[in-house]
Amino acid sequence: MDRLKAGLRKTGSSITTVFTGTRIDDxxxxxxxxxxxxxxxxxxxxxxxxxxxxxxxxxxxxxxxSQVKTLLTDAITDLLLPLQKPLAIGDHQPTVIMVAGVxxxxxxxxxxxxxxxxxDEGLSVLLAAADTFRAAAKEQLAVWATRNTVEIVSQxxxxxxAVSFDAVSAGRARGRDxxxxxxxxxxxxxxxxxxxLKKIKRVVQKADGTAPHEVLLVxxxxxGQNALAQVKAFDDTLGLTGLIVTKLxxxxxxxxxxxxxxxxxxxxxxxxxxxxxxxxxxxxxxxxAQALLS
Numbered sequence: 001m002d003r004l005k006a007g008l009r010k011t012g013s014s015i016t017t018v019f020t021g022t023r024i025d026d027x028x029x030x031x032x033x034x035x036x037x038x039x040x041x042x043x044x045x046x047x048x049x050x051x052x053x054x055x056x057x058x059x060x061x062x063x064x065x066s067q068v069k070t071l072l073t074d075a076i077t078d079l080l081l082p083l084q085k086p087l088a089i090g091d092h093q094p095t096v097i098m099v100a101g102v103x104x105x106x107x108x109x110x111x112x113x114x115x116x117x118x119x120d121e122g123l124s125v126l127l128a129a130a131d132t133f134r135a136a137a138k139e140q141l142a143v144w145a146t147r148n149t150v151e152i153v154s155q156x157x158x159x160x161x162a163v164s165f166d167a168v169s170a171g172r173a174r175g176r177d178x179x180x181x182x183x184x185x186x187x188x189x190x191x192x193x194x195x196x197l198k199k200i201k202r203v204v205q206k207a208d209g210t211a212p213h214e215v216l217l218v219x220x221x222x223x224g225q226n227a228l229a230q231v232k233a234f235d236d237t238l239g240l241t242g243l244i245v246t247k248l249x250x251x252x253x254x255x256x257x258x259x260x261x262x263x264x265x266x267x268x269x270x271x272x273x274x275x276x277x278x279x280x281x282x283x284x285x286x287x288x289a290q291a292l293l294s
Contacts, residue, residue, distance in 0.1 A: 004281065004291040007273025011039050011254030012292045019069040024057065028065060032072075039252060040224030042259030049075050049258065073289045079258055080285035085267035087214065087242065089123060089178060094171040096204060096211035098164075098181045099244075100197060100234055101218035106246035106272060110218045111182050112144030113280035114244070114270065119148050123177040128167030129154035130200060131184045141182050151176075160184060160196060161203040168207035181212070194237050201238060216269065218244045224253035231264050244280070246272035254292065 015035045021028060029050060036046040056071040089095045101107035115125050129141045129152055145152040153167040164181050171179035183200055204211045217234045219227040234240055243266055248254050268283040
């Protein structure tokens with residue numbers, strides 16, 4: 001909780017200052033509206049939260065701004081609850097997880113942290129270096145593989161779909177619990193690269209009729225509303241099953257999770273609130289809301 005509070009301080013401080021006054025009036029709600037929009041909560045989620053909050057204040061007969069802050073925590077929790085869902089492993093052998101994201105979002109690092117998380121739970125992981133597009137991506141993934149003592153499947157300048165196929169086949173043959181496929185970082189506007197993602201997904205399905213079992217998108221919390229646009233674009237192309245939101249510790253735009261909950265409620269499996277391996281945390285709606293407004 002302390003790590004989470006520290007990580008969300010930049011976003012939360014601008015919102016909590018609203019509650020330092022002595023009265024619950026229109027001015028308080030106006031200031032709160034501004035603070036939520038500045039935190040990239042988005043227009044739809046902000047309107048929803050303000051309406052919900054006013055109803056809660058009326059029902060609770062609240063008279064102090066500090067009470068309003070507590071009620072806002074409840075409102076944010078309820079808004080974010082649909083995003084709270086555990087990553088389920090074990091229904092398939094192996095569980096194939098395809099990971100996408102634009103360059104710079106922290107995709108490969110998140111895969112490394114996720115590998116550590118899964119290994120800590122006693123699961124055997126195989127990594128697929130299907131990001132053949134970016135120089136040194138394979139090497140970066142190999143470092144994580146070594147650090148987590150897991151196997152990696154890669155090819156020198158290989159076709160990303162072929163690497164993915166080999167990795168899923170190897171995962172099945174070797175009885176691995178999880179196969180993590182690292183795909184090339186791309187912008188949703190790069191049509192040829194988005195087509196390549198579709199191809200990887202099709203080829204993975206050929207290697208294992210039920211795969212991929214999860215299609216995750218890594219988004220950078222710093223990008224705010226732009227992250228929401230990425231979620232929509234990648235979901236249209238791939239049919240996302242979950243999100244990993246990184247770099248929330250370095251941003252004042254953590255409100256974007258509320259925007260996602262309102263406009264594209266895809267489960268957030270993990271959030272990143274720091275550089276360390278253990279700073280990839282399972283998303284919990286109430287803990288997030290409490291830390292945000294602490």
